[in-house]
Amino acid sequence: EQSMLLLADGLASGALIARYEMLYRKHPELTCDVSLESKNINKNRYRDISPYDSTRVILKNAPSGDYINANYVNMKINGTDIINKYIATQGPLQSTCEDFWQMILEEKCNLIVMLTTLIERGRAKCHKYWPNVGETLTMQNVIIQCVGETTDESGSFIFRDFSLTDVKNNTEWNLKHIQYVAWPDHGVPDSPALFLSFTEKVREARKGDAPVVVHCSAGIGRTGVLVLMETALCLIEAGEPVYPLEIVKTMREQRAMMIQNASQYRFVCESVHTAYLQTIGDEAKLFR
Numbered sequence: 001e002q003s004m005l006l007l008a009d010g011l012a013s014g015a016l017i018a019r020y021e022m023l024y025r026k027h028p029e030l031t032c033d034v035s036l037e038s039k040n041i042n043k044n045r046y047r048d049i050s051p052y053d054s055t056r057v058i059l060k061n062a063p064s065g066d067y068i069n070a071n072y073v074n075m076k077i078n079g080t081d082i083i084n085k086y087i088a089t090q091g092p093l094q095s096t097c098e099d100f101w102q103m104i105l106e107e108k109c110n111l112i113v114m115l116t117t118l119i120e121r122g123r124a125k126c127h128k129y130w131p132n133v134g135e136t137l138t139m140q141n142v143i144i145q146c147v148g149e150t151t152d153e154s155g156s157f158i159f160r161d162f163s164l165t166d167v168k169n170n171t172e173w174n175l176k177h178i179q180y181v182a183w184p185d186h187g188v189p190d191s192p193a194l195f196l197s198f199t200e201k202v203r204e205a206r207k208g209d210a211p212v213v214v215h216c217s218a219g220i221g222r223t224g225v226l227v228l229m230e231t232a233l234c235l236i237e238a239g240e241p242v243y244p245l246e247i248v249k250t251m252r253e254q255r256a257m258m259i260q261n262a263s264q265y266r267f268v269c270e271s272v273h274t275a276y277l278q279t280i281g282d283e284a285k286l287f288r
């Protein structure tokens with residue numbers, strides 16, 4: 001039997017965190033064998049972060065094999081027909097840029113959400129896998145042109161517009177890139193309000209049925225926080241209750257270790273609470 005509590009009470013009492021701490025970080029029965037094959041091992045940014053075999057993105061026509069450190073993460077919105085589709089992935093390495101863009105091409109993505117900077121505390125967190133404004137990056141199967149770049153008033157978000165060309169079919173499409181520049185790994189954003197407004201931008205930019213590609217450095221911590229938050233906003237809009245722990249479980253069945261630590265979980269639950277107050281002017285509903 002499950003006890004039901006108000007989100008605010010669960011935060012205040014510590015019950016919310018206590019339950020989070022008991023979850024499996026990695027599903028005990030799911031394997032990650034492909035990521036550890038000798039031909040793939042160097043394609044992982046971190047030795048301890050691997051995608052499950054069952055939900056990994058399998059590249060069809062990449063020049064260097066079918067492996068990329070990425071998982072499909074599908075989040076169903078209770079009480080609706082909506083499934084928010086994501087691909088959660090690591091920040092590309094220089095050696096995996098071609099694979100990254102091949103994935104964007106094969107999935108026909110039109111939105112990338114980036115939650116890291118390139119360097120943090122002197123350490124490389126992500127390769128700069130895109131071209132500067134007005135410049136073009138040419139991959140074997142896809143050409144990427146950056147046609148615009150703006151920063152929001154707070155200086156916390158950067159918006160980029162890319163035009164992509166599918167070389168084989170000679171077709172073009174547009175891709176948006178939204179970057180959160182003030183969010184260190186293992187940490188949390190400056191404020192729930194700022195993070196909420198970022199997540200709203202993601203919601204507005206999401207279009208069509210293609211998965212939204214979300215990455216940070218490892219593709220688990222900050223990526224998990226964003227996926228939980230956008231899922232929660234969708235649920236709130238649909239008038240459905242939000243059970244943050246259930247959302248974490250659903251994510252972790254698709255990519256291991258999503259949401260890295262208790263402070264990130266606490267932060268996102270506080271943000272969910274803020275969203276409730278803003279959207280329906282009411283106390284957050286129950287959690288289990």
Ligand code: PTR
Pocket residue numbers: 046047048049116185186216217218219220221222223260
């Ligand atoms: N082995 C690394 C570490 O524990 O620091 C892996 C790692 C790196 C895990 C970054 C999470 C990280 O954060 P994020 O997923 O938000 O980039």
Ligand code: PTR
Pocket residue numbers: 002003018019022243245246288
């Ligand atoms: N409500 C969720 C479930 O059905 O599993 C999450 C949950 C997690 C519920 C833990 C209760 C929990 O309690 P305990 O930590 O005692 O297992």
